Amino acid sequence: MLGDVRSPSVIVIGAGIGGLSAAIALAARGFRVTVLEKLDRPGGKMGEVRAEGFRWDSGPSVITMRPVYERLFRAAGRDVRDYVEFVPLRPVTRYFWRDGVVLDAVTDEDEMAAAIERQFGKRDAEGYRRFMQYARRLHDIVAAPFLYRHKPTLRDLVRLPIADVLKIDALRTMHQAIRTFFDAPHLVQLFCRFATYNGSSPYRAPATLNVIAHVEMAQGAWYPRGGVFQLARAYERLACELGVEVRYSTPAAEILVTNGTAVGVRTAEGQTLNAEAVVCNVDYTFARQTLLPSNGKRQPLEPSCSGFVLLLGVRGRFDALAHHNIFFTDDYPCEFADIFDRCLPPSDPTLYLCVTSKTDPEHAPPGYENWFVLVNAPYLSPAFDWRSQGEHYAEHIKAKLMAWLERICGVHPEFVVERRLTPQDLQDLYGGHRGAIYGFSSNTRLAAFARPNNRDPQIRRLYFASGSVHPGGGVPLVTLSGLAAARCIEEDLC
Ligand SMILES: Cc1cc2nc3c(=O)[nH]c(=O)nc-3n(C[C@H](O)[C@H](O)[C@H](O)COP(=O)(O)OP(=O)(O)OC[C@H]3O[C@@H](n4cnc5c(N)ncnc54)[C@H](O)[C@@H]3O)c2cc1C
Structure with missing residues (x-):
């Protein structure tokens, strides 16, 4: 265990879940850690939106693999329960089909x-x-x-x-x-x-x-009381307690490499920060394209799918809905062919609807609900332009949602507030390559072996912690990615 001014210093680029996990694990082992984040908040894709009395999570909504969070906090000598209340959901998800079948999934x-x-x-x-x-x-x-x-x-x-x-x-x-x-x-x-x-x-x-x-x-699946974003806040709080310096609104412009070794970071403001190691939480492909000297290689891996998100403030309470709901399309093969073959947003998509105000009523004004609607969408390609066609697609999805609610409850919901996140926004906001939500897809047999490593094979002292590297996307795996990157640094520097 290290822990004084001579301890090796590490710069982490990105305060997403992967970056914060690595920062926590490293600080707990005595490294001096600085996190640079271009946004003004932690969590990256795990964000929240507030508007007109409503509050929504804008990213993840289903939290699985609880022992992973326990492990991260335990590594820092803490109990995760002192930071986050994990509410078990029952049912985990309510599934609806157009032929009238409804099934509650329970653990x-x-x-x-x-x-x-x-x-x-x-x-x-x-x-x-x-x-x-x-x-x-x-x-x-x-x-x-x-x-x-x-x-x-x-x-x-x-x-x-x-x-x-x-x-x-x-x-x-x-x-x-x-x-x-x-x-x-x-x-x-x-x-x-x-x-x-x-x-x-x-x-x-x-x-x-x-x-x-x-x-x-x-x-099982859990919901962090207060919203999934509370998990990002908990990581941030623990990191700060361990002495990590988190600098928000500080984009990195370049990872500095001398003689094949990462030696620091230049910020967009032109400041040079030296370090013994750099952890990159930015999407792997995007980082290769924008933060590192070009090595001429192209990343041949297929991005994961993206998502189209509608955040809706809705008048009324809908007892037929649970916290998590799925409205299935009749033609699942066609939905995935749209996404991965035609690279188009599905014309008849499965709709995922999460209503956190079912569990935390203060997330919507009395008599209203906060709906988070997610539709799986293709990663960005010339086949579809979200800037010019996003509005039309949003209307299409709302019409589908209305039809479902009409079928289930016999009422037309009235949407009083609306916010959107398109695949284009996911790329622009978080630097997710082509708007991919989970880094790379696992659409081939050997995807797990092809995914980039946490330790860069060419540049010494450069490490990756994010959904686009081992072991993959989703909040628990990204947390494990941060732990893996920290482990590599310990092996190399101690
Ligand atoms: C709509 C949606 C729904 C999802 N649903 C679920 C779910 O239900 N369950 C689940 O487990 N997962 C879900 N996910 C996936 C999950 O959110 C991600 O796998 C995970 O949060 C990714 O974390 P990360 O640390 O890899 O990357 P990110 O969250 O993308 O973090 C990267 C960080 O780097 C910052 N950054 C980028 N460039 C720079 C730069 N140059 N300088 C400084 N900082 C920079 C970004 O601002 C960001 O904060 C969902 C994602 C989305 C978008």
Whole structure:
């Protein structure tokens, strides 16, 4: 453990979840850490918006893998419960289909199996139990080597017992595997949806990613009381308590490299800050393009999908809705073909609706609700221009939402406040390459091996912590990415 003025200093570029996690882990080990953030707040994509008495999270809404946050805070000698109240959600999600089927997903396996049996029959209830066993087995095999350690190599894969290699089910797609467990197309669709948790398509991503169903359906999902943004505030508070200096509204312009070693950062204002190591929390591709000397290589990986967000203040209270709701499209293959093949926003998308005022009523004025609507969207390409076509698409989505509410509750909701975030905004605000939400997609079998490392292979003392590097996107994995980058620095500098 280090910890005086001679301790090595580290600059972290970006106060997103990855950057703050790395800063916390490093400061807890005695490093002197400075975080440079271009925005005026922590959290990056984990943001919040307030307007006219309403409050919304503008990024993540589902928090899984609670032990990851416990681990981060424990590494700093703290108890996460002193910083964040994790509220378990029940149901985790309410699923709606156009044929009138409604299913509440709960984490209790017996209760969930009983609900499936009532709705779809005994065979599917048994299929559900078998599927959950299969997802748990996947978790047992892949969690340690793929999530909690250094980036896995193909050699690690070869070292796994042959029986385990077969069990990770990387040769089938998620959809091919899921449909062997269920007769009801509803359940196939429900479990395919977990591909979107890392911005991929269930028709392309390897079945190994069915592990995500275990993470949410067996381990549970939480809502940080006060809004998901409270988690970013908690990271910021802990970092500051540990002596991290966080400089907001301070964009980095360049990572300084001398003789193949990262030696500091030049800010957009022209200040030079020296350091023994630099952690880059900025999206990997974007950082390569804007902060580092060009090495002539192009990143061939496919970005993850992006998202189109509507934040709506809504008159009335809608008892048929839960905290998390999904309104499924009738044609899931077409939705993903729109996103990943045609690079167009889906014409008939699945709508995700989160209403935090169900759990925190003060997030909307009395008699109103705060709706966060998310539609999966393609990463930016010339096929669709959000600046000129975003308005029209927003109207399209609101009409879809109205139709759903009419069907479910027989009423037309009245939207009194509206804010939007398009894939273009996600790129412009956070520097997410092509507006990708989760870095790179996992649409190929070897995506986990192709993802960039936390330690740069060419430039010494340069490290990456974000959703675009190992182990991937989503709040818990990005937190693990920060811990992995900090571990690399400790190995190299201590
Ligand atoms: C709409 C939406 C919904 C989501 N839903 C979920 C969900 O339900 N559950 C889940 O787990 N995940 C979800 N995610 C994904 C999750 O938010 C991300 O995986 C995670 O927050 C990414 O964190 P990060 O640290 O990698 O990057 P970011 O959050 O992008 O942080 C990068 C930081 O770097 C800063 N930066 C960029 N350039 C510079 C520069 N030059 N100098 C200084 N600072 C700079 C940015 O301002 C930003 O603060 C969602 C994301 C979005 C957008």
